[in-house]
Amino acid sequence: MTTPLLETRNLTIRFGGVIAANDVSMRIEAGRNLAIIGPNGAGKTTFLNICTGWIKPREGQVLFEGLDITPLPPRKIVARGVARAFQIPQLFTEHTALENLLIAAAAREGLRNPLQNLHQIRQRDEMMHLLEMVNCADVAHRVVVELSEGQRKLIDIAVALALKPRLLLMDEPTSGVASSQKHEVMEILVGALAQAGVTSVFVEHDMGIVSRHADEVAVWNTGRVQLRGTPAEILEHPDVIRDVIGEEIA
Numbered sequence: 216m217t218t219p220l221l222e223t224r225n226l227t228i229r230f231g232g233v234i235a236a237n238d239v240s241m242r243i244e245a246g247r248n249l250a251i252i253g254p255n256g257a258g259k260t261t262f263l264n265i266c267t268g269w270i271k272p273r274e275g276q277v278l279f280e281g282l283d284i285t286p287l288p289p290r291k292i293v294a295r296g297v298a299r300a301f302q303i304p305q306l307f308t309e310h311t312a313l314e315n316l317l318i319a320a321a322a323r324e325g326l327r328n329p330l331q332n333l334h335q336i337r338q339r340d341e342m343m344h345l346l347e348m349v350n351c352a353d354v355a356h357r358v359v360v361e362l363s364e365g366q367r368k369l370i371d372i373a374v375a376l377a378l379k380p381r382l383l384l385m386d387e388p389t390s391g392v393a394s395s396q397k398h399e400v401m402e403i404l405v406g407a408l409a410q411a412g413v414t415s416v417f418v419e420h421d422m423g424i425v426s427r428h429a430d431e432v433a434v435w436n437t438g439r440v441q442l443r444g445t446p447a448e449i450l451e452h453p454d455v456i457r458d459v460i461g462e463e464i465a
């Protein structure tokens with residue numbers, strides 16, 4: 216069996232009386248987009264937090280490319296190739312889109328005081344290319360606060376790509392985006408990840424996004440992986456319709 220890109224073994228964590236991860240063992244293969252769905256409080260974000268080192272499990276391990284990353288601090292996990300994008304884009308809103316990418320490039324190179332030394336950062340062409348990949352080259356010199364939520368989401372993804380990850384974990388990549396633009400934003404995002412050769416895992420509540428943009432779906436329930444399969448298999452499963460989608464079964 217080949218080594219998966221990311222593997223978790225028996226992850227367990229409790230918060231008081233709540234068990235947020237209950238013996239979670241997962242294999243995530245390279246080159247696929249995996250959606251994580253499940254009811255509120257099922258432990259989806261906790262899983263992302265454990266994989267990125269923000270929360271340490273009480274038991275279990277996270278292996279990236281076969282290497283145990285469980286004890287590493289988040290910045291070392293990022294340096295190994297696991298990036299994270301949040302529900303609310305983590306951008307410097309008073310800076311331009313390009314400046315945000317230059318700051319990320321500076322962080323990658325370990326440059327001190329990047330905000331004071333933006334002119335010294337040499338990766339302008341590389342960062343402009345990332346903005347082209349997410350269809351945002353035309354707003355490179357606009358301050359982020361002026362842009363649409365969809366553009367901010369895409370720039371946030373370009374910032375994550377500036378760190379040269381091999382795996383990107385995302386919490387609701389299109390939340391807050393106008394529903395008329397969600398699919399377009401997701402299409403650009405998935406296209407950019409494919410172009411960069413980055414595998415993705417994303418938590419999602421919008422089943423339209425899941426059915427169109429995920430290659431595979433994992434269903435979380437009470438801290439456990441309840442089911443896993445293709446979007447067609449999962450979204451038509453009676454347990455998923457009952458527990459996640461919330462419609463009555465005829």
Ligand SMILES: Nc1ncnc2c1ncn2[C@@H]1O[C@H](COP(=O)(O)OP(=O)(O)OP(=O)(O)O)[C@@H](O)[C@H]1O
Nearest residue numbers: 230233234235253254255256257258259260261262
């Ligand atoms: N740092 C924490 N301290 C205490 N309880 C926590 C903490 N983080 C998560 N929890 C609890 O663990 C459970 C799982 O939370 P988590 O955020 O992972 O669920 P989720 O599936 O992402 O939910 P949602 O879809 O609502 O975002 C919840 O009951 C939550 O209240």
